[in-house]
Amino acid sequence: MLGIIIGVSSVIVMVAIGQGSTKDVQDQMGSLGTNVLTVSVTGSDVTFKEEDAEQIKDVNGIEGIAPTVSGRITAKSGKTTTQVSMIGTTSSYLDVRDLQLQSGRFIADLDHENHSKIAVLGSDTAQTLFGLGDPVGESIKVNGTSYKVVGVLESVGSSLGTSGDSTIIVPLSTGQRLASTTNIGTTYVKVENEDTINFVSSRIESTMYSIIGDADSYSVSSQKDLMETASSVNETMTLMLGGSAAISLIVGGIGIMNIMLVSVSERTKEIGIRKAIGAKRKNILLQFLIEAIVLSSSGGIIGVGIGVVSAQIYTVVTGATIAYSIPVMLLSFGFSLLVGVVFGVFPANKASKLDPIQALRYE
Amino acid sequence: MGMVEPIIQIRNMEKMYELGGETVMALKSVSLEIKKGDFISIIGPSGSGKSTFMNMIGCLDRPDSGEYLLDNEEIGKMKSSQLATIRNEKIGFIFQNFNMIPKLTAVENVELPLIYRGMKAVERRKMALASLEKVGLAGRANHLPSQLSGGQQQRVAIARALAGHPPILLADEPTGALDSKTSKEILAIMNSLNEQGHTIILITHDLDVAKQASRVVRIHDGQLYENGGEWFADAQNGAEKHQIK
Numbered sequence: 001m002l003g004i005i006i007g008v009s010s011v012i013v014m015v016a017i018g019q020g021s022t023k024d025v026q027d028q029m030g031s032l033g034t035n036v037l038t039v040s041v042t043g044s045d046v047t048f049k050e051e052d053a054e055q056i057k058d059v060n061g062i063e064g065i066a067p068t069v070s071g072r073i074t075a076k077s078g079k080t081t082t083q084v085s086m087i088g089t090t091s092s093y094l095d096v097r098d099l100q101l102q103s104g105r106f107i108a109d110l111d112h113e114n115h116s117k118i119a120v121l122g123s124d125t126a127q128t129l130f131g132l133g134d135p136v137g138e139s140i141k142v143n144g145t146s147y148k149v150v151g152v153l154e155s156v157g158s159s160l161g162t163s164g165d166s167t168i169i170v171p172l173s174t175g176q177r178l179a180s181t182t183n184i185g186t187t188y189v190k191v192e193n194e195d196t197i198n199f200v201s202s203r204i205e206s207t208m209y210s211i212i213g214d215a216d217s218y219s220v221s222s223q224k225d226l227m228e229t230a231s232s233v234n235e236t237m238t239l240m241l242g243g244s245a246a247i248s249l250i251v252g253g254i255g256i257m258n259i260m261l262v263s264v265s266e267r268t269k270e271i272g273i274r275k276a277i278g279a280k281r282k283n284i285l286l287q288f289l290i291e292a293i294v295l296s297s298s299g300g301i302i303g304v305g306i307g308v309v310s311a312q313i314y315t316v317v318t319g320a321t322i323a324y325s326i327p328v329m330l331l332s333f334g335f336s337l338l339v340g341v342v343f344g345v346f347p348a349n350k351a352s353k354l355d356p357i358q359a360l361r362y363e
Numbered sequence: 364m365g366m367v368e369p370i371i372q373i374r375n376m377e378k379m380y381e382l383g384g385e386t387v388m389a390l391k392s393v394s395l396e397i398k399k400g401d402f403i404s405i406i407g408p409s410g411s412g413k414s415t416f417m418n419m420i421g422c423l424d425r426p427d428s429g430e431y432l433l434d435n436e437e438i439g440k441m442k443s444s445q446l447a448t449i450r451n452e453k454i455g456f457i458f459q460n461f462n463m464i465p466k467l468t469a470v471e472n473v474e475l476p477l478i479y480r481g482m483k484a485v486e487r488r489k490m491a492l493a494s495l496e497k498v499g500l501a502g503r504a505n506h507l508p509s510q511l512s513g514g515q516q517q518r519v520a521i522a523r524a525l526a527g528h529p530p531i532l533l534a535d536e537p538t539g540a541l542d543s544k545t546s547k548e549i550l551a552i553m554n555s556l557n558e559q560g561h562t563i564i565l566i567t568h569d570l571d572v573a574k575q576a577s578r579v580v581r582i583h584d585g586q587l588y589e590n591g592g593e594w595f596a597d598a599q600n601g602a603e604k605h606q607i608k
Contacts, residue, residue, distance in 0.1 A: 274464075
C-alpha cells in the first residue's frame, strides 16, 4: 500500500513539475510577442553593419527593426558591482520588443547620434544597484566610465534561463564602443501582420543572403520556432521525470503483489473454513477481488491526494509553475488498481481451487 | 423409529488414497443409515478411516464408489459447486479447533453460512443473533474470537452450525480442545439440540463423549461395525485398557 502511494504520488508530482515548466516557458515566450523575428548574424568573419541592417527595413510588411550589439559589462553604483548583459540599440527597440518603461525615458535617436553615455536599466539591474530607490538621474559606472541612468524597464521575467531583467540598455553607437565592434549581432524585426510572418521571414532571408552571401552565417527565426524548440526540450524532461516516477510506481506494484501473495497464503485456512461452510469458488474469488480493489484503489486515491498536496507545497516553496495532468493521474491510479487486481486475483484463484480439507488442515 | 425417514443412506462406500506410492483403503465397503432425529456417535482411533468417513458424510470429499444419499439426493456424482451448496444448506459443521475466522466478530462468524446463501444483511444478522441466543452467547456477539474462551468459541461454532437450520449437525471431536468441565457444557448443549429434533453426528475417539449418543458405531481399519453398543459394554467392563486412543 505504501509502495503504491509513493509511486502514484511521485508520478503526479514529477509530471506536474515537468509540465509546469513547459507551460512556464510557453507563457514567457508567448509574452515576447509572436510577431517578432530575430535576425542573428552568427558567422565570425562576416561584416554586418548598421547600414546593412537598415536594408531589412525595406522589406515589405515590416513595422520596425531594432539592430543590437551585445556584450557583458560590469556596472557599478557606489560600492555595488554587478555583471550584466549590455544591449546597444536604437529607439525603436522599446516598441519592437514590446517593452514597458517603469520610469524615466528610453533611448532617443539623438543619444545614438551623440554617442551619449546614458543607460536604461533592466528592473533586476536597477534593484541590484539602487535597491528600492529611483535610479533615474543617478549615474553608474559602466566598465569604469560614468553613465547617466535615464530610465528603468518593467520586469519581463526570464526565459530559457536568461533573465530579461538583468540588462542594461545603451545607445547603439555607445554599445558598439563598449563591445569593441561595429558589427550588428542581432536584429529584432517586428512585422505588421502576424499572419504574414513566414512570408516576411523568407523575404528577409533573401535580403540577408544578398548582403552576406553565405547562408550559414545568419539565421532568421521567429519566437514560435524558439517556443517549439523549448517545448520539445521540456517535453523530453517531463518524459524523463515521469519515466523515473513510473519506475517507482512499478516498484509499488511489486509491493502490492507481495502483500497479496502473502495474504492469500496466510489465509488459506480461512479459505478452507469458508469453503467448508458452503462458499463456492466464485465467492472466494469475489471476496479477494473486492479486497484487492479496495486496497489498491484506496492506495491510489491517497497517492493522488499526496501527489497533489506535495506539488502544491513545491510550488508554494519554490514559486515554480506546476501543471496537473488529469490523464497521468488517471493512468497512475489505473495502474495501481490493475496491479492490485491482477496480483490479488491470481493467487486467490489458486487458493480457491484448493480442496476444503487440505485448506482446513493448513496451519 | 422404524417409520422415521432416513436422512443419510450410505451403501458400499469405498475410498482409496495413494500414500507414498502405496494404495491405502481408507474405507472398505461401508454402509450406514441415519434417521432424522438420531444422535449417533462414530468412534474410532486415528488412522481408522474415521476422518475420511467424516469428510464423506460432510460432503467435503467424494467417494470412489458406492452410494451416498443425503436427504434423498445422490452426492457421489455432484460437482464441487453443488457440494458447496449441499454443505451450506444441509450440514452444520462443528470442528475440534473451532475454526473461527479471527478477524470477524462472533456474530459475523455465525453469519458466514447465511452470506453464502445470498441472504440480506438485516435478515441474516437477525438469524445469527437468534442462533447465538440458543447457545447463550447473545451478550458476546461483538467479541472477536481472541476475546472468547475455548468453550465460548465452540459455542459460537455451534451457533454458526445452527444458523442456517441445516438438517444435520456434524461434529468432529467437538470437545477435543476443551477441558472436561467445558466439554460437559458443550455435550449438554448438543444433547438439548438433539431433544429439539436436530440430527447429530458426533465423531470422536473418546468413549465418554461417544456414550452421549443414543447410537454408537465403531470404525476400524476402514470398516464400520454396527455393534457399537456391545463393544461399548465390553469396553466398560475392561475399563481403561480398551479405551481407544
